[in-house]
Amino acid sequence: MTAHPLDPLTADEFRAAAAVLRRDRGVDERWRFASIELREPAKDLVRTFAPGDPVRREARVTCWSRDEGTTYKALVSLTDDAVLAWDAVPGEQANMTLDEWHEAHEALIAHPDVIAALAKRGITELDLVLIDTWAYGHSLIPAEFQDRRVGWTDVWRRSTPMGNPYANPVDGLHFVVDMNTLELLRIEDDAPPVGGSPMGEYRPDLVPGLVQRSDVKALEILQPEGPSFALDGNELRWQNWSMRLGFNYREGLVIHRVGYRDGDATRPIAHRLSFAEMVVPYRDPSPDHHRRTAFDIGEWGLGFMTTSLELGCDCLGDIAYVDAVLHDSRGEPYTIGNAICLHEEDDGVLWKHVDERAGAEVRRSRRMVVSFHATVANYEYLIYWRFYQDGTIECEVRATGIMVTSSFDGEAPPTGTVVDDQTYAPFHQHFIVARMDMEIDGPENTVVVSESEAVPVSDANPYGLALVQRSRPLLTESDGKQDYDWAGQRGWKVVNRARLNRLGTPTGYKLVASASFPALVDRNSPIMARAGVIDHTLWVTPYKEEERWPAGEFCNQSRGSAGLPQWTTADRSIADTDIVLWHVFGIHHIPRPEDWPVMPVDTVSFSLKPWGFFDRNPALDVPPNPGRCH
Ligand SMILES: [Cu+2]
Structure with a gap:
């Protein structure tokens, strides 16, 4: 029984989707299933869904015959056991399996x-x-x-x-x-360099002479009353937050229907949050590296790369795990146990003031963490969505694992960092594209760009102290292509112009970018043709069901121009409509010697912070830490 139309496909549904195509479209053992995923129902159906309502289930399938080679996209009705669509996509290669x-x-x-x-x-x-x-x-x-x-x-x-x-x-x-x-x-x-004798082991038994430090005492997280969150099917509720967890081969974790209870009502914030692409160009033209332009999501899939988590190691505290079900290239389902970790964390001080008469009022911050880890061959990506008591959503990515290296003779190449004996790690970049289908107090939203500006000295500003905010709404997609600008502290707010707060301004959430960097790629390079999305910090598009993949649906062997650069040439309106925010962030990775042989996490993040969404600090009602403070 399906509990909710956004629940991920079950093992039986994967089998059924493959079986329909084997029966009706001659998909035999010589074919591979590149992907099978839920076709998410229309948003208005999801918004009005009530438990017990009938649910129609559909699967999107991409497959190809190893003999004939053409990629096919299918839409399968699981409810009706029928193929609804079957389209050849000549010239495109499905994702790797x-x-x-x-x-x-x-x-x-x-x-x-x-x-x-x-x-x-x-x-x-x-x-x-x-x-x-x-x-x-x-x-x-x-x-x-x-x-x-x-x-x-x-x-x-x-x-x-x-x-x-x-x-x-x-x-x-x-x-x-x-x-x-x-x-x-x-x-x-090619004739290899003589190279040196690097030490690239990280397991303690293999690192020569390693003595593990002995002054690390036990640190336990105890929650004697249990955690404060509840998981009901795929719906997660924690304090005022509610959301639904999804999972697919490509994005891995998907968070749907993010809302915050404010008084008697749950106010929507986002319809859907996920990572839609990750592009990792290596910036070293040598023969060992010049083909390295990985699309870790479009070519390989964060879901397929997701690994099981282990209690006490990956997550600490009172944990709930959610398994994920995916499929192999024969369409057979398999389970990734403990794929998603749910837990609460203490986060230091939330707010505090000491008054000389009234004494101290201090509240500790707690956050609800929804996380998963993906291992993409040599690299690990640890992805954390965190929900805070003050309404903030924070998304953090930690990159770890093993860097790709090469040996060299003589002088080190200028396009990498020497990390060991005659061994260098090439410079590279990790561009992550977060896809945020926002829904601030309803579907019709607008993005406003704001910048700070110092006002010149004048009679009205004799000391040159005046600082003003210049804001303007972004009206069309060409406007929506935005780049970070440190000098003006540029920021973007998603607002609902039809919904005003107590102060008479539109309710909104601000995207706080902290890990943006310029692409630094020649415009005529093949990677720029294939991944034009990396050219801007922010893109804003009107929601369209089929516009999901910012560097194109078929990245594998792609020629270029698909995805955001192509869609936005229409220059559609993005004002007061159902918009999707695409934020490009990541790591400009100039390797450090300390990143070898295994990288300590390199951490990047962005936040969505309420900005006039609430009438005042929404965390005034957080009680002192139970049993500790008074
Ligand atoms: Cu890196």
């Missing part, structure tokens, strides 16, 4: 030419070799392979069976592989 990644390794490691190339470098223990397939962009694919589904591989070598493969790059050796036939198309075998 984990099955292909594993199968490419198996096929290549058994190939005599691969074995010979490894032997030439003195590598004969094949069990220690990892062949790691990357997707790569269309214009970089050799002309004769352009019509194929291709992968480009790195080769890594473990020093010991449990050693870190990314500790030892097999420099200059790459395979171009047909992902459908698993045929080895080409070997790129």
